[in-house]
Amino acid sequence: MNNPLLQEFNTPYNTAPFEQIKNEHYQPAFEQAIKEARQEIDDIxxxxxxPTFENTIKALDFSGHRLSRISSIFFNLNSAETNDEMQKIAQEVSxxxxxxxxxxxxxxExxxxxxxVYNQRESLDLTPEELMLLEKKYKGFSRNGANLSDDKKEELRKIDTELSKLSLTFGENVLAETQNYELHITNEADLKGLPEGAIEDAAQTAKDKNKEGWVFTLDFPSCIPFLTYADNRELRKEMSIAAGKKGFQNNKNNNEEIVLKIVQLRAKRAQLLGYKTHAHFVLEERMAESADKVTEFLEDFVQKAKPKATEQFNQLKEFARKKDGITELQKWDGAYYSEKLKQELFDFDEEILKPYFQLENVINGSFEIAKRLYDLHFEEVNNIEKYHKDVKTYKVTNGNGDFIAVYYADFHPRPGKRNGAWKTGYKSQWILDGENSRPHISIVxxxxxxxxxxxxxxxxxEVTTLFHEFGHALHGMLANTTFPSLSGTSVSWDFVELPSQVMENWCFEQEALELFAKHYKTGEIIPNELIQKIKKASNFLEGLQTLRQISFGLLDMAWHGHSPDSYDNCDVKEFETEAFKSTQLYPDVAENCMSTAFSHIFQGGYSAGYYSYKWAEVLDADAFEYFKETGIFNKETATKFKDFVLSQGGTQKPMELYKQFRGHEPTPDALLKRAGLL
Structure with missing residues (x-):
């Protein structure tokens, strides 16, 4: 069989030959690539x-190149463009x-x-980057069982194999639950309150499904407007409960047992390696350094946010009571009455913004901002193969015309694509034999x-989400390190969100918005009056939002901060309720459970790491304050951010990189001030 995955990619910029790849190519490609990678390991x-740095550490980092590329292609598509056959292959190859x-x-051996090599490191005259790689390779072995006895190594293998399967099944179940539900409306009166665009989208979905009327789904662009604007409270309740019980129903997609197995196996693995809990294992290599420090960080934010959150929740309750006689505010009321209250307080309706944010204009705006900050130029090209017709492909160059990266962007929901938004890559960056091999970056x-x-x-x-993922993409594109495993976003998970979250700040600045926020019909630039309303409303109910995000971090730490036997005879819903106790304001919904669809921690890489979103907010608020002091398009500040944060990857400890950019460690003051919590 002529397998495109096992040949040199004869494509522009060595990009993945998506249009030539078929499902039957994956299994033999994995088998051959693993065989090659094993041979490379044997040779070392x-x-x-x-043993020297060159023949052992560097050789190790550059080994398995073909396997890495095949894996990135397959597993990225298994999230963005999957089908039953791919999911079956994933279960077999994982x-x-x-x-x-x-x-x-x-x-x-x-x-x-x-x-x-590690024991001689002080006498080897290595660069700081080489020292960091050496330390990470050594820890990669010692933290993953190299010092265990043979019987414990065997136990570790069994745990890792089972975890890889469980994580995949968890994600498959969440995707199935998302796609199995639809709210089919045939009575036009049930659409009251919904924006014209949401109604039109639902009509198109119904037409695509060969149904009369309107169909709403659990895809975010469908369910979020419904929960925010639909006047029919019973239908909001139905949609809200459906969204909240993914993986928590009495069907084949139930994730309760999988959650318990995952946390128990992670805890066993951690103890096998000599750590108290999975959280202790994970956090040893993060900026936060310890489980105690993270818990203290989260609980401190609870103390700061809860009084404000409680005040805002009571304000919302009173508003709903006065407006519609609602005696008990429920979760399916939150977004609806928040939007109504915001309209009343700020004379501001989110829907009036949408005409100013045509997707193509927002994309071009993100490019223009990257040009002004980092001298990057994006050219849409059609000679790069795509995995779906909706994907946009770009060649990225700098001001000198040098090739910087390939950029893929995939913007709309469809069957076979999981919910949410993420950045990924199809090839990392590295320097070998004097050649700087550039990355292929994607956002979905x-x-x-x-x-x-x-x-x-x-x-x-959605605008801020695009800028968030674009920030991650810039971190990948501007990578400029020697070794692939230290490149781009290969940094501590509580540092990786800094480039993404700092990028969101430009969406609130008049100087930036005027570059791309133009009415799709008239071309009129967004009025300053609307920009001021965006800014004023940006802190609206921020106490509630902060408490909600902190609650997710506390739930994550609760699941990963115990010994294995703590999960014996554990009830997932009861465990979650206990973890949420200090942050809960809304009445509990018996049919709902967050843990069974908490993909970040049970399918993604955020286990014992969800706190990092809030941690990175402290960094991003402090960093953007610097941009505001010097000018949001100040070239000198942007160059420092590029040189000390975006291009350095994991070559130095994150706090050292941050201090080189900012001149000091961050304090939470800028964030608390921005959030209105001071």
Whole structure:
């Protein structure tokens, strides 16, 4: 079989040949790539020469290149463009990949060579980046079982294999639950309150499904407007409960047992490696450094946010009571009455913003801002193969015309694509033999689709989401390190959100908004009056929002901060309710459970790391304050941010990089001030 994955990619910029790849290519490609990677590891291990940085550490970092590229293609598509056959392949290859990974990290002879180089590190005259790579390689072995006895190594292998399968199944179940639900409306009166665009989108969805009337789904661009604007409270309740019980229903997609198995296995794994809990294992290598420090950080924010959140919740309750006689505010009322209260307080309706945020204009605005800050130029090109016709492809260059990156952008929901928004990559950056090999970066979102009469018009929340993911993308594109494993977003998880979250700030600045917020019909630049309303409303109910986000971090730490036997006979819903106790304001909904669809921590890489969103907010508020002091397009400040944060990857400790940019460690004051919590 002529397998495109096993040949050199004869494509522009060595991009993935998506249009030539078929499902039957993956399994044989994985098998061959693993075979090649094993041979590379054997060559390093069996090298008769004395271990050196070059023949052991560097060789290790550059090994498995083909396997890495095939994995990135397959698993990225399994999130963005999956089908039953791909999910079956994922279940088959994941244990094989885990076994290979274990074979490397538990290879005694290989570890001996790494250790020998590590023990001589002080006398080797290595660069700071080489020292960091050496330390990370050594810890990669020691923290993943290299020092265990043979029987414990075998136990670790079994745990890792099972975890890889459970994580995949968890995600498959959430996707199935999302796609299995629809709210089919045939009575036009039930659409009262909904914006014209949401109604038109629902009519198109119904038409696509060969149904009369209107269909709303659990895809974010469909369910969020419904919960925010629909006057029919019973239908809001139905939609809200459906969104909240993913993985928590008595069907084949139930995730309760999977959640318990995952947390128990992670805890067992941590104890096997000598750590008290999974959180202790994870946080040792983060900026936060310890579980105690994270818990203290989260609880401190609860203390700061809860009084304000409680005051705002009572304000919302009273507003709903006066407006519609609501005696008990429920979760399906939150977004609806928040929007109504915001309109009353600020004379501000989010819907009036949408005509100013045509997707294409927002994309071009993000590019213009990147040009002014970092001298980047984006050119849409059609000679790069795509995995779906909706994907946009760009060639990125600098002011000198040098090639910087390939950028893929995938913006709209469809079957086979998981909800949410994320940045990923199809090839990282590195320098080898004097050549700087540039990265291929992608963002995947689920934004409002164009309709028969309108282009894709974004909510302001979607605008900030695009800028957030674009910030991650810039971190990947501007990478400029020698070693692939230290490149781009290969940094501590509580630092990785800084470039993304800081980028959101430009969405609130008049000087930036005027570059792209133009009415899709008239071309009129967004009026200053609306910009001021955006700014005033940006802190609206911020105490409630902060408390909600902190509650997710507390839930994550609760699941990952215990010993394995703590989860025996554990009830997932009861455990979650206890974790939420200090932050709960809304009445509990018996049918709902967040944990069973908390993909960030059970499918993504955020286990014992969800706190990092709030942690990075402290960094981003402090960093953007610097931009505001010097000018939001100040070239000198932007160059410092690029040189010390965006281009450095994981070559230095995050706090050292931050201090080189800012001149001091961050304080939470800027965030508390921005959030109105001071």
């Amino acid at each position: 291990t069996n090298n008769k020469e004395t 244990p094989i990949l885990t076994a290979f990974s274990n074979d490397v990290s538990l290879n005694e 290989l570890f001996k060579r790494v250790k020998e 979102c689920n934004f409002t689709k164009p309709t028969a009469t309108k282009p894709s018009l974004l909510t302001f929340n």
